[in-house]
Amino acid sequence: MPTIYEQLQEVLAGREGELVYAGDVKALLAEKYGTNTGSVMLSDYCYNRYNNGIAFTKHLFQYIDRNTYKYLGEHANYTGLIFHKQQGEAAERIVGEWIGGVKYMKGDGISKAQVEQLYTYYQDILRYELHVLQTKPTELRHLLGRIGEFLCVLQTDGQLALNVNEPGYDVIGANGRKISVKTTAQASGFIPINRNTFHLCDDLFIVQYKNEAFHVVYFGDKEHIVEHCRAYDKTYELDVSKLNKLTM
Incomplete structure (x- = not known):
């Protein structure tokens, strides 16, 4: 048998x-x-x-x-x-x-080769949502956010945080600095940044999706961003209309 x-x-x-x-x-x-x-x-x-x-x-x-x-x-x-x-x-x-x-x-962690594969796979899903199902980009916040995290890993040669929804940050850079990734498809409004967990990250990586492409509008020390935010309750709010004024 x-x-x-x-x-x-x-x-x-x-x-x-x-x-x-x-x-x-x-x-x-x-x-x-x-x-x-x-x-x-x-x-x-x-x-x-x-x-x-x-x-x-x-x-x-x-x-x-x-x-x-x-x-x-x-x-x-x-x-x-x-x-x-x-x-x-x-x-x-x-x-x-x-x-x-x-x-x-091995232990926890995802290689760059896997992140590249996930990045292209999620881009295919995004294209299907946008062009076949006609979903608006602003209704795909979770999907855009995940793609932004993959983009951060690829551009910084870093690693995704080991735990899902790690408080304060999403990526650990090649230099060990903890990076919070913010991705938006909004043309106006505000990007919220949690003040309660702000101390847990070192840098911010801000991505804007427009004209069918992801644009890194800021990557650097978090403290520089605070100067451009307003404090509201438990968040810092970054005006989307000011993104093009940020310096890398």
């Missing part, structure tokens, strides 16, 4: 690059080999997902969600991050990455 790994390869031969669904794949194995569906865990054979208790040496799928996988086959030329979720934890951690089919296991 072939192993489950071998069974998966046999029933999915020729379907490389296709999305497959866990229930359908389990049914195929049960029909052809009589395999107990409860013993088939597609997530144990993923490139981008590490589960406790497995050797993590056999890879066939890209994990999409609990029911959806992309079948890549063995020895795929895969580039992407490896995620792991500890039991009892809400958030996933990055424990490694693939670059061109080569696996690198």
Whole structure:
């Protein structure tokens, strides 16, 4: 009797690059080999997902969600991050990455190659939102903000902050300075800067999206920006109309 790994390869031969669904794949194995569906865990054979208790040496799928996988086959030329979720934890951690089919296991952190890939991928999503769905840029604040962070990493040769929503900063520069990234698509109004966490960053990296491009309008010491802000409640407010007057 072939192993489950071998069974998966046999029933999915020729379907490389296709999305497959866990229930359908389990049914195929049960029909052809009589395999107990409860013993088939597609997530144990993923490139981008590490589960406790497995050797993590056999890879066939890209994990999409609990029911959806992309079948890549063995020895795929895969580039992407490896995620792991500890039991009892809400958030996933990055424990490694693939670059061109080569696996690198490591601690937290994302390589520049991965950030470049994420940057172009998110740009594709942005283009789809703007030009296909006709969404206004000002309604895509989260997406624009993430692209701004990737841009900061690429331009400063830095690293994304290890924790999601790290208080006060988003990127750690190559020189170790902590950088808060602010991205806006507004032509008027104000960019809010949290005064309660302002002391936790060293520099500000301000990006404006206009004319279908991202423009870095300021990168430097945070204290210089305070001169151009007004204090309101728990925030500094930077007038968007004054962005072109900032000096790098």
